[in-house]
Amino acid sequence: MKALILKKQTTWIVILLISLLPLPSIINYMHRFVVRNGVVTAFLYEVKAPIDGVVNSLSAEPGSILGDKPALILGNKRNMGRYTTLERELTSLEESLKQSQSSLAQYLDRIIRDLEQSINILEARLIGERATLKEVRQRRKRTLQLVEATVATGEDADRVEAEYQKGEALVRTTQLEIEQLKHRKRMLVQGMVPSDLSDGILHVQKQIDTLQLDILACKRRMSETETASSPQTPSALLQEGGINSGSSQATVVLPETSVIWEVDVQNGMEVTKGERLLSYIDRSQLMVIVAVDDATLELIEYDHPVRMRLFGRKDFMNGKVIRVMGSAGIWHSNHFAAEISGKSPRDGRVLVRIEDGQLYNEVEKFCGVGRTVYAEFEGIGLLEQYFGVFLR
Known part of the structure; x- marks a missing residue:
């Protein structure tokens, strides 16, 4: 009889120990807020034609960097x-x-x-x-x-x-x-x-x-006919009156950290002033957009530390919050190269700045822009989420 009781006690002890094995992980995650609806993004810049002209010397291709090399040259049809x-x-x-x-x-x-x-x-x-x-x-x-x-x-x-x-x-x-x-x-x-x-x-x-x-x-x-403009950044090219419409040539040069996103023209194509030529992202300003419920946004502050991991990668990358916006805030998604899909009506947005050398160098993959991200907000656990009102 005693042997049977000891056997049952041993069984219960083993079951109890097995059930306690995930406890450290549970306790660990009770001190952080985990979100699986995030995406890598970057500001999307468009370059428009500063003059009426014909596209020449097009060297820009999606997923490439140009350095000091001009993206393209426009020749003005009026003086040709x-x-x-x-x-x-x-x-x-x-x-x-x-x-x-x-x-x-x-x-x-x-x-x-x-x-x-x-x-x-x-x-x-x-x-x-x-x-x-x-x-x-x-x-x-x-x-x-x-x-x-x-x-x-x-x-x-x-x-x-x-x-x-x-x-x-x-x-x-x-x-x-x-x-x-x-x-x-x-x-x-x-x-x-x-x-x-x-x-x-x-x-x-x-x-x-x-x-x-x-x-x-x-x-x-x-x-005198070929009053070619000196190489300028796209922002300078697009300034109102920055280039005379009678100029015979305009050269488009992009920032060194730019990655070509889309190219809308080809060599020999005629374009009019203001027509989009190409778009690019700045790989020095990579960010992550995270969908967070409005109730939890109260716990997230500017400069809040965040640990993130791309789906499929093992290592984490660190970042800090640079913008917190509620679900009803006006968000111009066309300013970004990627946006969250499947966001609920009560989800706000948290924008996190990241610095990751591996993503920075993955130019052919557009520096990871558009990839799904798993994010952990430090210092926000279950107690803060569900009982934060009473604790504060």
């Missing part, structure tokens, strides 16, 4: 016709300039070859003149010796001296001619055309100078 005409004019001028430069190069090449041939002829003649001068110098020396020995007369000495002076003059003249021709060759090689050349080459050079001036004038007119 004039700009295209100037482009054709510039192309024609540049083609004419190339032809003239080619003709000038051919002229210069022929003249340089003629100069080189003349230099070679003079250098060959100089060799003979130097040899003749050397012979005359030796004959002059011998004649002077014969005059001293009274074998030759003074007339012979004068004749030899004249031949020597004539030989020196010929050598010096040839050297100067060679130096002059080499100098002219260097000028031509450097692109400097002497003024005493033929009329043909001077005419071509004048034509080149005129074409270069015309090209500069055409580029100046193109620059």
